[in-house]
Amino acid sequence: MVKAVWLRAFFFLFLxxxxxxxxxxxxxxxxxxxxxxxxxxxxxLYHLWFLAKLMRWLRGPLDARxxxxxxxxxxxxxxxxRRVRIRLExxxxxxxxxERFRLAGEALPDGVVVFNRHRQIDGLNAQAAxxxxxxxxxxxxQPVTNLIRQPEMVSxxxxxxxxxxxxxxxxxxxxxxxxxxxxxxxxxxxLLISRDISQLERLENMRRDFVANVSHELKTPLxxxxxxxxxxxxxxxxxxxxxxxxxxxxxxxxSGRMQHxxxxxxxxxxxxxxSLTPLxxxxxxxxxxxxIRQEAQALSAGRHQISLVCDGPPVLLGCANELRSAxxxxxxxxxxxxxxxxxxxxxxxxxxxxxxxxxxxxxIGIAPQHIPRLTERFYRVDRSRSRETGGTGLGLxxxxxxxxxxxxxxxxxxxxxxxxxFSACFxxxxxxx
Numbered sequence: 001m002v003k004a005v006w007l008r009a010f011f012f013l014f015l016x017x018x019x020x021x022x023x024x025x026x027x028x029x030x031x032x033x034x035x036x037x038x039x040x041x042x043x044x045l046y047h048l049w050f051l052a053k054l055m056r057w058l059r060g061p062l063d064a065r066x067x068x069x070x071x072x073x074x075x076x077x078x079x080x081x082r083r084v085r086i087r088l089e090x091x092x093x094x095x096x097x098x099e100r101f102r103l104a105g106e107a108l109p110d111g112v113v114v115f116n117r118h119r120q121i122d123g124l125n126a127q128a129a130x131x132x133x134x135x136x137x138x139x140x141x142q143p144v145t146n147l148i149r150q151p152e153m154v155s156x157x158x159x160x161x162x163x164x165x166x167x168x169x170x171x172x173x174x175x176x177x178x179x180x181x182x183x184x185x186x187x188x189x190x191l192l193i194s195r196d197i198s199q200l201e202r203l204e205n206m207r208r209d210f211v212a213n214v215s216h217e218l219k220t221p222l223x224x225x226x227x228x229x230x231x232x233x234x235x236x237x238x239x240x241x242x243x244x245x246x247x248x249x250x251x252x253x254x255s256g257r258m259q260h261x262x263x264x265x266x267x268x269x270x271x272x273x274x275s276l277t278p279l280x281x282x283x284x285x286x287x288x289x290x291x292i293r294q295e296a297q298a299l300s301a302g303r304h305q306i307s308l309v310c311d312g313p314p315v316l317l318g319c320a321n322e323l324r325s326a327x328x329x330x331x332x333x334x335x336x337x338x339x340x341x342x343x344x345x346x347x348x349x350x351x352x353x354x355x356x357x358x359x360x361x362x363x364i365g366i367a368p369q370h371i372p373r374l375t376e377r378f379y380r381v382d383r384s385r386s387r388e389t390g391g392t393g394l395g396l397x398x399x400x401x402x403x404x405x406x407x408x409x410x411x412x413x414x415x416x417x418x419x420x421x422f423s424a425c426f427x428x429x430x431x432x433x
Contacts, residue, residue: 046071111178111194119143119157122189131194133172144192156180167197177201218261221254267325267398282432283320286310288327289348289357296331296344304335305343312348312355313431318406326402329395330359330422337420338363355431356411358423366414374412375400399424406430 019039024032050073057067066084069077105112111128115121120141121134129136132148139147145154156166166180177198183191228247232239239247293308300306316323334344338361347358366374373379375396396410403410407427414420 047073109195111192113144113192113194115144115190115192117188117190119145121147128192128194131170131173131176131178131196153180157182218258221258224254225251225258261394265394267394281318281320283316283318283323285312285314285316285348288320288324289346292324292327292331293346295328296335296346299332300335300344303340304338306335306346307343308346310348312350312357315432316355316426317430317432318426322402322405326399326424327357329399330357330424333395334359334361334363334420334422337361342419351425354426354428356423356425358421360419360421362419365416365418365420366412367416371412371414375410 017036020032020036050067050069053067053069054077057064066077066081068074105125106127108125108127111125111131113121113124113128113132113134121139121144123140124134124136126136128134134147145157148154150168150171152166152168162182162184168178168180170176170178175198176196179195179197181193181195183193185191228251232244232247289308289310293306296306331344331346338344342362344362345358345360347356347360349356349358370379377394377397400410402408403424403426407430409425411423411425412420413423
């Protein structure tokens, strides 16, 4: 382009000289100089005009169109237009890249806060705003410790030791546990990542409680078995035959209790992993409930009035073994927690949206605060009574998993001192035409 400018300038001077030469010869030297100076003045005005257009464009808005030119200015303006177009394309490309990064940040399941060495917030995503009740539009530039004032968080940021994450019980959202990690990067910039680990904490607590409960449940029978066996082994002949048989029966009873607990644990594990029989059998409900009633009567040993009403659909689609386990647990719980002379009713009936198996008893009942937790593993309303009656604390957890696998639900109605009503409800899709 520079070469083109010089060539055009020399070409103009050549033309000007070509015009003034004949004027010099035929008119005179004075008129030739006047013509030459007039040509130079016009050439100067030409450039000043387009220079003024260029200055107006430079002072205008950034998206203003490049002015049109003529001659060498057409070449210059074309070059400017090309550079402006390239710059705009680069800006659009950068804007698209930034928008992609912003959307990626918003899509992250973790909260992200970017802050500088003065702890001023440069940016944050929606998840971080939800974790700390921040406003992305108005909180930029604010010190992060002015907005997140929980002492543990302030101490963590002030210490500047970010090798280990901080576990924070979020005061802003009750029951929420956050894992906070700060990652320094770039020129004194920091990336704060907040991850909601509340569910993991709950699972870890459940695991610890499960191990503690299993250990506790096994400790008592093992202690009894170990004690009596050791006593008999050390001096078997010292005990009368009747006493020895009594001790052995106690050992047998406690062994059966441990076996029952292990069986329930294996059943619950199989239900959770979905490793049992597929749920496509046609289960004959009347025959199943007749068997459940007989088992309940055997457990009761004549101490309760046990009745069966079977007015529901004759067939239920599902797994016979799982349904037997669920129905049997509901019936046996009613027998265990109903005082002698009480009644237990087993009812199979149609409902508006399917069918339900209900076990109603006149037992001790359950206080309202315990009902939401009944299906938790090892949860007992009365631990001492549960052990006396031989319960493992897993029966209703098994019932819940069986019903979930059958698209059903467990409904509980109870009042302390007046009895309980447990209903295993099944949807219409489990009832064949």
